[in-house]
Amino acid sequence: MKKILSFTVLLIFGFQFVQAQSYSPDRPGIGTGSSITPQNMLGLEGGIQFSNTDFNQQFDIGQLLLRYGLTEQFEVRALLGSYTSFDQELLGGSRTVTGFQDMGIGAKYKLLSNESKIDLSALAEISLPVGSDEFTSNEVVPSIGLLADYAFHETLSFSSNLGYTFGVGDLEDHWLFTVTPGFTITDNVGGYFGYAGRYYGNFEQHWIEGGITFGLNSGVQLDANIGYDTENEITFIGAGFAKGF
Template identity: 25%
Template sequence: MRKLFIAFGCLVLSPSAAWAQEREYCPDRPGIGTPACTMAPGKASLEVGLGDWSVDADSAERQDVFLTGDTLLRYGIADHAEVQLGWTALGFARTRDRLTGTVDHRSGTGDVTVALRRNLANPDGSGLSLAVMPYVTLPVGREPFGQGDLGAGLKVPLSYELSQSWSLATTTSFDAAVNEDGSGRHFAFDEVVGAQLELSKAVSVTAEYEFTLDRDPASHHTEQVGGLSLAWQPADDLQLDLGANLGLDHDAQDAEVYFGVSRRF
């Protein structure tokens, strides 16, 4: 009888365990949007931005920012849910005043972000996948890498596979964003639309468009950004990536180039 129960238990558990092992690796990197997939229960993903350079210039000044160690840790707590912890380890900023020629150098760390992603349909990201993701940003970093106050928001990522090669994705965000002066919050809305093409089983390229409506008390404005990224998975649990974003109007950041690595455990 004991052997019978053991055999029955193996039959019941084996499909679930096999399914968890066969779930394809779905990192958050690269790109602007957020995927709807979640990590399998007990699985972790460590995703690190090894280098990120951005530039933003106007008639008054030019600011170059370089980030390294932009880290996201994801852990599956259920078949349809994961928790996330994000932090930027180190940043360098160089700001040059165009009128006086003076240059200001700063360095520091970024804020900590804590999030929960709850998938509502197809947690492996196949077919039509939908999730909700509330998050909180803790102000532990210093300006210009940290926001200066507590922030929060809700993201709603959605993806749909058109074929074996093509898929579409959107990320809708509602944010209590920190004011530009680092004190208090205001409403901000963000929408990202993207299309992904799998060039092979290991290589994919993604094109995205982002629209942001920002109601900061100091400056109500909208921003538009275009992005292109490339991901390569040489192994089932490893991904390398690179990408670039370009501001499409004068309110958006001018340009950004980045690369990183993701590893599943």
């Protein structure tokens, strides 16, 4: 009986300790944060996004990401993707396709702690060709990245990513580079703006993006975000949530 009681007490206090630790979401924004999900904590993130060009419109619902902290320095990740509706204007009419995007798995490892105001992490992910025929890449695609955060002040921070996606099959390799200043507006409200570039051999994307986050007393973070690709004239607007359990 004492063993059962002791185990129950440890379980309760352990759960409360995990809940008390801070969960730092990866969303919103094109970049990924360097923070690691606290040990034994599960993070759930998701959202919606609408993208628009002169000839195409796309709506994504899901953007689901699961994160679990195995240690204080290491987390595993499941990228569950989105359900997508894509409308394309064609000569003489339009075409609409719907389906699920590819999913993926990954891991993030803390390389440097924030004792010197700098957080540095490594990210590795693999995209799996499990999506619908209209949206799958038909390839297992690995990617790696280096994620950095620097705190200038309690109210001002700076984030940057350098990533590389390997070319597989007919898919071209490409680089990702992001620069994202973030700032505190109130105790529960924050904002960010920045640049994100994707660089292919004969094609580039140059995104200017920004957004705002709202922290609720329940520990849920809500967000709204917007971006524009100056190279290809693509606009997106989105919203989402994040919560650690």
